[in-house]
Amino acid sequence: GESVGLHLPTLSVQEGDNSIINCAYSNSASDYFIWYKQESGKGPQFIIDIRSNMDKRQGQRVTVLLNKTVKHLSLQIAATQPGDSAVYFCALPTPNSGYALNFGKGTSLLVTP
Amino acid sequence: GAGVSQSPRYKVAKRGQDVALRCDPISGHVSLFWYQQALGQGPEFLTYFQNEAQLDKSGLPSDRFFAERPEGSVSTLKIQRTQQEDSAVYLCASSLPAADTQYFGPGTRLTVL
Numbered sequence: 001g002e003s004v005g006l007h008l009p010t011l012s013v014q015e016g017d018n019s020i021i022n023c024a025y026s027n028s029a030s031d032y033f034i035w036y037k038q039e040s041g042k043g044p045q046f047i048i049d050i051r052s053n054m055d056k057r058q059g060q061r062v063t064v065l066l067n068k069t070v071k072h073l074s075l076q077i078a079a080t081q082p083g084d085s086a087v088y089f090c091a092l093p094t095p096n097s098g099y100a101l102n103f104g105k106g107t108s109l110l111v112t113p
Numbered sequence: 114g115a116g117v118s119q120s121p122r123y124k125v126a127k128r129g130q131d132v133a134l135r136c137d138p139i140s141g142h143v144s145l146f147w148y149q150q151a152l153g154q155g156p157e158f159l160t161y162f163q164n165e166a167q168l169d170k171s172g173l174p175s176d177r178f179f180a181e182r183p184e185g186s187v188s189t190l191k192i193q194r195t196q197q198e199d200s201a202v203y204l205c206a207s208s209l210p211a212a213d214t215q216y217f218g219p220g221t222r223l224t225v226l
Contacts, residue, residue, distance in 0.1 A: 043217030103155030
């Protein structure tokens with residue numbers, strides 16, 4: 001089956017620094033990728049997505065980079081703020097299951113003042 | 114507008130009891146998904162509805178798990194004869210069509226004693 005994994009389970013950064021969260025995937029046919037943020041006691045919240053015909057997409061303070069050659073994507077958060085502290089998941093929709101999302105284990109981001 | 118809501122937010126059950134978890138999706142959303150999230154893990158797909166039709170239930174861990182969406186809006190996930198391994202957060206998500214962005218509810222935390 002599809003394997004979605006993250007390189008680091010935890011990441012601690014200082015407020016104001018940039019954060020980079022990585023994700024590897026195994027299915028080279030995957031064509032759509034999503035990043036979700038999950039705060040404690042809440043459901044996952046959509047952050048940004050990217051399709052396989054792009055290698056970079058920018059949002060507000062966030063950038064997603066996609067490297068299809070090595071099957072890797074990353075989420076970059078600029079000027080990290082305490083409110084960014086959460087668990088971040090990359091997720092891949094599975095078309096043969098109604099586009100149900102296949103999540104990785106997640107990276108816990110802790111922003112220290 | 115209102116997001117996805119779930120009730121109850123917390124449920125404690127004794128082993129062997131039956132439980133029913135409710136999901137109210139965003140109005141007009143055709144697709145509805147249930148996920149199970151164990152502590153420290155990413156959400157895992159359980160089942161998927163398109164309107165009232167349950168199109169995929171491949172993720173349900175056993176025949177003790179049953180989901181329904183009889184009128185194509187509210188959905189209920191029922192777990193019979195609960196076991197300790199059923200303890201998890203149960204997340205519901207909805208989307209317009211299945212391939213669109215999924216919006217998650219806050220989840221129901223089930224603890225089986």
